[in-house]
Amino acid sequence: MRTVTRDARSATVLATVCALVMVLAGCGVTRGDQANDLLMIIPNSPGGGYDLTGRDAVQVLEDNDITDGDITVQNIVGAGGAVAMTELVGRVGEERTLMTVGLGVVGSTYSFGSPFGLTDATPIAQLMSEPEGVLVPGDSPFKTIDDLLEAWKADPGSLAVGGGSSPGGPDHLFPMQLAAEVGIDPNDVNYVTYDGGGPLTSALLGKKIDAGFSGLPEFEGSITSGDLRVLAVSGEERYPEGSPFADAPTLVEKDVDLVFLNWRGVLAPPDLSDTRREELIGYFEEMHETPQWQQVVEENGWNDDFKTGEEFGDFIREQDQRVSGTLEELGLL
Numbered sequence: 001m002r003t004v005t006r007d008a009r010s011a012t013v014l015a016t017v018c019a020l021v022m023v024l025a026g027c028g029v030t031r032g033d034q035a036n037d038l039l040m041i042i043p044n045s046p047g048g049g050y051d052l053t054g055r056d057a058v059q060v061l062e063d064n065d066i067t068d069g070d071i072t073v074q075n076i077v078g079a080g081g082a083v084a085m086t087e088l089v090g091r092v093g094e095e096r097t098l099m100t101v102g103l104g105v106v107g108s109t110y111s112f113g114s115p116f117g118l119t120d121a122t123p124i125a126q127l128m129s130e131p132e133g134v135l136v137p138g139d140s141p142f143k144t145i146d147d148l149l150e151a152w153k154a155d156p157g158s159l160a161v162g163g164g165s166s167p168g169g170p171d172h173l174f175p176m177q178l179a180a181e182v183g184i185d186p187n188d189v190n191y192v193t194y195d196g197g198g199p200l201t202s203a204l205l206g207k208k209i210d211a212g213f214s215g216l217p218e219f220e221g222s223i224t225s226g227d228l229r230v231l232a233v234s235g236e237e238r239y240p241e242g243s244p245f246a247d248a249p250t251l252v253e254k255d256v257d258l259v260f261l262n263w264r265g266v267l268a269p270p271d272l273s274d275t276r277r278e279e280l281i282g283y284f285e286e287m288h289e290t291p292q293w294q295q296v297v298e299e300n301g302w303n304d305d306f307k308t309g310e311e312f313g314d315f316i317r318e319q320d321q322r323v324s325g326t327l328e329e330l331g332l333l
Contacts, residue, residue, distance in 0.1 A: 042055075064287065216301075
């Protein structure tokens with residue numbers, strides 16, 4: 001178990017949220033009746049990025065008869081994924097439980113003072129990665145990313161920027177890293193947290209914030225209609241032709257030396273046998289090779305950033321250190 005810097009208040013928040021979720025949704029999850037069934041835990045509510053990724057993976061696994069039983073999906077909400085993480089780690093040695101995770105859960109386990117992190121579980125597979133985007137209202141005076149950055153650098157506190165994740169999540173880390181890259185002290189950033197893409201969209205359209213930072217697919221309708229505009233994306237390359245985001249330049253194109261990718265993957269509980277761990281990894285390796293999964297990746301505009309086992313474990317440890325370091329620099333730990 002990792003050592004986490006946290007105060008009594010954050011620990012109380014996590015305990016309270018977990019207790020509430022146990023009453024309303026069940027921190028302990030009932031597994032299927034069949035001995036060979038699998039459980040996939042989703043650490044947020046239906047419709048979010050983890051839900052989309054986890055359910056798409058489950059669909060492909062089942063459609064291609066890759067596992068030896070049915071797969072039940074259970075959403076466990078609370079504390080940005082920290083409640084679900086506690087549930088997973090508590091299932092020590094259970095061989096038929098999986099959980100969809102990602103960069104946001106790394107941050108939430110710190111922000112909410114969880115005693116457990118992703119490094120306490122068993123790494124199975126990273127499934128994808130995707131860039132974030134910089135969004136403004138359709139009638140914003142900032143027509144280009146250069147316009148926004150110029151105004152931001154001149155007076156960082158005068159611009160309100162928002163994201164759909166709590167401190168330590170991708171929508172928070174991205175603007176903080178962008179600020180640092182262009183010479184702004186991240187502590188001077190006026191960052192406003194929103195609970196997902198819907199509230200973030202409302203804040204942008206209502207002119208409550210000047211710019212938003214988030215993954216782009218859930219904003220497609222507002223972008224296509226012109227209600228929102230994308231000033232830049234954080235990937236190494238632009239979105240492909242035919243994408244509604246294809247015209248947005250990368251930050252690198254605009255001489256900003258920053259590539260930032262969100263990612264999602266799958267963990268299992270701690271202390272699995274080597275045999276079972278390899279079997280679970282094999283399920284996702286087989287899934288990854290199916291035309292159906294490749295179509296899912298393409299349709300969602302994801303990067304096919306697939307890695308398994310120890311390679312994924314090393315990546316998680318690097319991500320954990322990066323997030324905790326950023327939060328410490330911001331005085332949030």
